[in-house]
Amino acid sequence: MQTLIPASWAAVGHGIPSVCSRHGLPATLRARTRFESAPAGWTYALIPLGLLVFLIVRAATRQVVDAPVWHYCDRCRSRRRQQRVWFGLLLAAGFAIPVAAIALEAGEPAAPILMAVALLTVIVGYVGLARARWEVIAQARVTRDGLWIAVRDAAPEFDAEFTAAIAAAQQYYADPAAPDGPAAVAAAPTGAGWTTPH
Numbered sequence: 001m002q003t004l005i006p007a008s009w010a011a012v013g014h015g016i017p018s019v020c021s022r023h024g025l026p027a028t029l030r031a032r033t034r035f036e037s038a039p040a041g042w043t044y045a046l047i048p049l050g051l052l053v054f055l056i057v058r059a060a061t062r063q064v065v066d067a068p069v070w071h072y073c074d075r076c077r078s079r080r081r082q083q084r085v086w087f088g089l090l091l092a093a094g095f096a097i098p099v100a101a102i103a104l105e106a107g108e109p110a111a112p113i114l115m116a117v118a119l120l121t122v123i124v125g126y127v128g129l130a131r132a133r134w135e136v137i138a139q140a141r142v143t144r145d146g147l148w149i150a151v152r153d154a155a156p157e158f159d160a161e162f163t164a165a166i167a168a169a170q171q172y173y174a175d176p177a178a179p180d181g182p183a184a185v186a187a188a189p190t191g192a193g194w195t196t197p198h
């Protein structure tokens with residue numbers, strides 16, 4: 001279940017609900033948020049050629065929408081804060097382990113085990129920090145065609161506000177002079193592409 005917001009709206013901050021997309025709670029922070037598309041499945045097939053090749057193709061095929069406005073509630077903010085603190089500490093610990101191993105002159109078999117633990121700790125810390133990005137908190141990504149921001153499992157309050165913004169826009173474009181007239185209703189776009197598939 002996802003809510004599709006036109007990328008052109010997000011890029012100018014039009015029609016963005018005033019509640020957070022994850023919890024539907026009133027915003028206590030509005031933050032510029034950079035949304036990206038997920039890598040296309042075929043790009044993963046390039047990983048055997050080397051991580052660098054994958055990253056270059058990934059960067060070349062990525063769709064990015066820089067939204068000047070997106071709203072976050074207190075729960076969103078504490079979630080981000082906690083993730084940054086704990087995974088940041090984990091990352092720091094991952095880098096500290098090899099230093100400690102050298103300082104303590106760890107030999108066989110402790111040294112290889114410590115290196116493996118350090119590598120794992122760094123990876124978990126890095127992934128955890130990446131998950132603390134605002135776009136992940138907002139549960140949203142750009143679609144591969146770059147035209148929409150797809151919000152996954154958006155809160156009902158968020159959905160309702162966005163649906164109202166769409167309805168207002170449809171009325172406006174149908175007939176700005178008489179937004180409630182029968183002609184305006186008849187001429188209103190059917191909503192193809194503007195609906196919220198669930």
Ligand SMILES: [Zn+2]
Nearest residue numbers: 020023073076
């Ligand atoms: Zn929230």
